[in-house]
Amino acid sequence: MISKSKSNPAAVMERLVFNNRPAVILLTLLVSLFLFWQAAQVRPATSFEKMIPLKHPYIEKMLEFRDDLANLGNSVRISVEAVDGDIFNAEYMATLHQISDEAFYIPGVDRSGVRSLWSPNVRWTEVTEEGFDGGEVIPQTYDGSAESLEELRSNILKSGQVGRLVANNFKSSIVEIPLLEVFPDPEDNSRLLQLDYRQFSHQLEEHIRDKYEQQNPNVKIHIIGFAKKVGDLIDGLIDVAMFFIVALGITFVLLLRFTRCIRSTLAVLFTTLIAVGWQLGLLNLLGFGIDPYSMLVPFLVFAIGISHGVQVVNGIAISSSTSVNPLSAARMAFRQLFVPGMVALSSDAVGFITLMLIDIGVIRELAIGASVGVAVIILTNLIFLPVVVSYLGLGKKALEYSRGSETRESRLARRFSAFASARVAPVSVVLALAAAGFGLWYGQNLQIGDLDQGAPELRPDSRYNLDNDFIIHNYSTSSDVLVVMVKTASESCSRYPVMEAMDDLTWKMENTPGVQSVISMVTVSKQVIKGMNEGNLKWEALSRNADILNNSIARADSLYNSDCSLAPVLVFLEDHKAQTLSTAIAAVEDFAAERNTDDYQFLLASGNAGIEAATNEVIALSETKMLIAVYAAVMFMCLLTFRSVAATACVILPLVLTSVLGNALMAFLGIGVKVATLPVIALGVGVGVDYGIYIYSRLEAFLRMGMPLQQAYYETLKSTGKAVFFTGICLAIGVATWIFSAIKFQADMGLMLTFMFLWNMFGAIWLLPALAHFLIKPEKLYAANSQQQATD
Incomplete structure (x- = not known):
């Protein structure tokens, strides 16, 4: 043997x-x-595609039509503000020109899509007695004179860019910079480089913000966009050292x-x-x-x-x-x-x-x-x-x-050992049930996604969020864009049935709560048709004549692709809060279910709001599945080790209480379940189980010696218990320092993990022995141990 x-x-x-x-x-x-x-x-590294759920239908459609959605994916917007006066002065326009050129040559920029007032593809249009007239917003004859600046003002008013590239108060204008995830090395075109968000963010700071704010004190730069946000996050996290x-x-x-x-x-x-x-x-x-x-x-x-x-x-x-x-x-x-x-x-x-x-x-x-x-x-x-x-x-x-x-004699251990007594254990269980009931009730307020404007990963007073706030309040088109893709056969996007359906969607979305404005090729078409009829407002409608429709969309720059098989509808939202996104998405899905045909389909979604909506859906579907999986895995490991359902329940139930109370705390603090906070749930359970395993292992050893439960628990606290208490404090301290981070999502994670580590430790010390009082039979353990020793 x-x-x-x-x-x-x-x-x-x-x-x-x-x-x-x-x-x-x-x-x-x-x-x-x-x-x-x-x-x-090891170097800081991230990418746009790693931050999004690539297999979600919205994202699959966005990536499928990526080439047809220029400027609607990963991009940066630079707002150049005139501190005193407005944009109609030669010095400001010269600085804007320099910034546009500087941004154009930053590695990683999709140069074909860069847009500003200086871009030749930004044009104006007006109706004259002889028909349509138009040209570049800043003509070749521009020389900075008073006459040129007055002509520029007139062109901007006729361009339809007020509220888009130009602020509503004419005190700032925007340079739009679309980005490439992978681009040729400027020094070796045969080699491809991955966009480095931190480096790109630093280039924006050094070559745009710092340089031109120092050169021209009358200029203030505001920069927003995914790449800038991630760059700021990486900078903040490096300080985490x-x-x-x-x-x-x-x-x-x-x-x-x-x-x-x-x-x-x-x-x-x-x-x-x-x-x-x-x-x-x-x-x-x-x-x-x-x-x-x-x-x-x-x-x-x-x-x-x-x-x-x-x-x-x-x-x-x-x-x-x-x-x-x-x-x-x-x-x-x-x-x-x-x-x-x-x-x-x-x-x-x-x-x-x-x-x-x-x-x-x-x-x-x-x-x-x-x-x-x-x-x-x-x-x-x-x-x-x-x-x-x-x-x-x-x-x-x-x-x-x-x-x-x-x-x-340990007075503290003696007092805590009362948690295993017949007098205190029932009270502990009742209190735990009451806490769980309250947590389940209040936890219903927990929401999926972001609950704040701007970049919730950063503090409200961060430079990025202040820049974002400036753009929201000075432009009609917000930074939160939901793009609905209208897919048709080739050369069919300008057919009347398609345009009519797009017009109906525009009306529906403009009347949806949380929507700021909507732009599509229909918007341009109706304006052009009105212009072709002496500007009469009665004619601001779609025509059933195919030739008129085809002519009317000729000026709808970037609002349909090269073969007119895809036309985006841009829905500008007030914010990207979870409620705003879900309302807008539901409205589009209802419309698509009713109006989609074999000839045209309304597809979701692109734009940063579409990506956020897809991410929220993935998190909503994954949260419960992940929680079940993590608990199933931990329960399996406990069952495998202790070979006892009762022992497993003693270890697992305090963790369940922590998860329930953690959800309630997130709801109370206004923290949504998102990419940054979802891992906390699994981490809290995975790490928290350590306490229960160490305590129960030691407790079981003393019970097998024949000790009564309360005495066995006293001895457990004197040995392993003090180490568990100490490790709970150490774990909490290890993450509590994050609460002071400049990165808000890290502060949220630090707060939640600190709570979960401390409460898991307290739950193991307080609730585990109470559960053991009802579920564990010390005499059976002692008998089994005696029998095994006799066999050995």
């Missing part, structure tokens, strides 16, 4: 690791050298206070920093960079590593009271903690992997990065750390304190 010690996985790993300690240390150091070198090469250093310092102080040993404190910090370095190095090897969302992963790896490192050091300190040397203590602690540590970390990893269910590139990369980080912690903090401490040992003060705590 094989003995229990030989068949126990922890015992097998113990012999493998501790019988080869020099090899373990040497291998770890060699791998560290290589992966730290790789980590040094300061938060990491602060978290490191606070953790060091707390660790030293907990362990009372400088050697073990440094060992935990050292091995955890190795884990962070390995995780970054492996990400670089896998071809990933650091984007605004995966920036949180090194923090999580550090926090999780510290939490498990504390358990290891605490276990070694407890084992030292009965061991003759550090090696024996390390081996004993390793044998006791390896299995629960593996289960906890495996649960973390599986929880993170469930994020792969969400079809958004940045979330999937976050899932991969977090899973890699957890796998690394198994090697560094569960294996390498005990080996290091087996050489270093614990300080004399730490050993004396640990040995004294074995016999010392």
Whole structure:
């Protein structure tokens, strides 16, 4: 018969690791050298396509017709404001010309689509006695004189660009810059480059904003667009390194206070920093960079590593009271903690992997990065750390304190042990049910998507949001555009039935709450037909004559494609709040369901609002599926380990309460479920399960010895409980520093994770023993343990 010690996985790993300690240390150091070198090469990296759900029908249609939707995808708008006076002065127009030219030559710009008052494709049209007249808004004869400026004013008024390229108050104008995700290298046309958002944002700041605001004090620059927003996010997140250093310092102080040993404190910090370095190095090897969302992963790896490192050091300190040397203590602690540590970390990893269910590139990369980080912690903090401490040992003060705590009465642990008593446990369960009921009721207010104007990822007073606010209040066309694509056969978009349907959609959307204005080729056609009839308002309508319609759309620049098979309807929204988007999308879908035919179809969607709507739909569909998956995965790992439904319920139910209360807190704080906050749900569950696993593993061990539940829980709190409390504090501190970040979504994530880590810790200490009082039968565990010992 094989003995229990030989068949126990922890015992097998113990012999493998501790019988080869020099090899373990040497291998770890060699791998560290290589992966730290790789980590040094990690760079901020993101792309437009990684931020959107590529398999959503809206996005598939947008990408299918990308070439026909120039200027409606990834673009930047630069508003050049005249601080004193208006745009009709020679100095302002000269500066605008220079800015247009400067922007034209920035790498990554789709030069064919750049538009400003200086662009030859920005034209004016008017009706005269002889018919239509028109030309470039800024003619070739422009010379900056008073007469030229007066002619410019007249041309702008006749161009239809007031409210679009020119502000309603004539104090600013816009330069529109469409971007290319991939473009030829300016120095080597045979090589393609990926758009670097941070570099592009810096070029806008250096070559546009800083340069021309310094040259002309009467000019102020405002810049908005996806690329600028992401560039600002990356800049803000690079400053997060300061938060990491602060978290490191606070953790060091707390660790030293907990362990009372400088050697073990440094060992935990050292091995955890190795884990962070390995995780970054492996990400670089896998071809990933650091984007605004995966920036949180090194923090999580550090926090999780510290939490498990504390358990290891605490276990070694407890084992030292009965061991003759550090090696024996390390081996004993390793044998006791390896299995629960593996289960906890495996649960973390599986929880993170469930994020792969969400079809958004940045979330999937976050899932991969977090899973890699957890796998690394198994090697560094569960294996390498005990080996290091087996050489270093614990300080004399730490050993004396640990040995004294074995016999010392703990008043706090004694008080908390009452949570397992027959008198307190029912009260705890009732309170938990009441809290869950309140959370479910209030959590109904939780919304999907953004709940604020501008870029909710940034603070309201950030430069980007101030720029966005300026453009919203000075132009008729907002920065939030929903593009409906009207698809027809070739050369058919100008047929009367198609134009009539587009006109009906325009009317419907203009009367939809949250819509600011609507523009399409029909808008231009009706104006031209009116012009061809002496400007009589009675003729501002579509004609059934095909020749008239064809002539009327000749001036509808960029409002239909080259073969007239696709015509976009531009719906300008007041904002991109979740309610505004859902209302507009529902209106278009209802119209399409009623009016689509074999000859023409109204397809959703492009524009930044269309992308936001698609993202919201993916998140709404994925949230419940992901939550079920993460809980199923964690439950499976607990069942596999404890082989008990009751034990699994004791570990899982406190996590459920945390999730419910977390949703209520998000609703109370006005935080929507979006790309930035959805991962918090999985991370909170995946990491939070660690507390319950460590506590229950220790509690079960004492119950198997024959102790009554409350006494077993008291002993658990004296040993593992204090480490769980400490790790909860460390985890919370690791992410609480984010609350002070300039990046609002990171501050939101920091706040939510801090709440979830602390409440998960409190739930494990408070609710788990109460549940155990009702679900666990100590006598059965004791009997099963006695029978197993007799068999062995």
